[in-house]
Amino acid sequence: MYNKIKILKQIRQLLTNGHGVYTACKIAGISYVTLYSWKNRWPRIERYIDTILVRRTQLVEDALYKSALKGSNYAQTFWLKNRGTNWKDTALIDQSQHIHLTSIKGAIESANRNAGKNRIPESTERARVLETKSD
Numbered sequence: 001m002y003n004k005i006k007i008l009k010q011i012r013q014l015l016t017n018g019h020g021v022y023t024a025c026k027i028a029g030i031s032y033v034t035l036y037s038w039k040n041r042w043p044r045i046e047r048y049i050d051t052i053l054v055r056r057t058q059l060v061e062d063a064l065y066k067s068a069l070k071g072s073n074y075a076q077t078f079w080l081k082n083r084g085t086n087w088k089d090t091a092l093i094d095q096s097q098h099i100h101l102t103s104i105k106g107a108i109e110s111a112n113r114n115a116g117k118n119r120i121p122e123s124t125e126r127a128r129v130l131e132t133k134s135d
Contacts, residue, residue, distance in 0.1 A: 004038070008048070011025065011035070012052060018056070
């Protein structure tokens with residue numbers, strides 16, 4: 001039988017030290033499925049683990065923010081791209097294969113002009129059909 005309290009304390013310590021949930025379970029001697037079933041059965045355990053993970057993330061965010069304030073360009077850029085409200089990363093676009101809309105418009109207009117030259121007007125076509133029917 002598991003000593004849940006002892007195992008949960010060990011998992012807490014492992015998570016606090018930076019291990020992932022799956023690895024912490026493995027080191028503590030239980031499967032991830034067991035922890036998952038405990039979390040479903042006792043929601044307090046889930047809140048407990050989530051609090052540890054949120055606290056870990058907050059520590060990293062705080063360190064990133066401090067680094068940005070000290071002048072790290074990388075930290076500043078990362079912070080603004082991920083936390084800034086009006087900042088986002090933009091992808092570089094390969095312009096070598098870029099087709100301009102004006103080129104497409106010109107090609108369509110040229111095709112329409114050429115198509116009109118080779119077409120027989122509808123009135124002439126109808127007249128031929130009527131002559132054939134009357135014969």
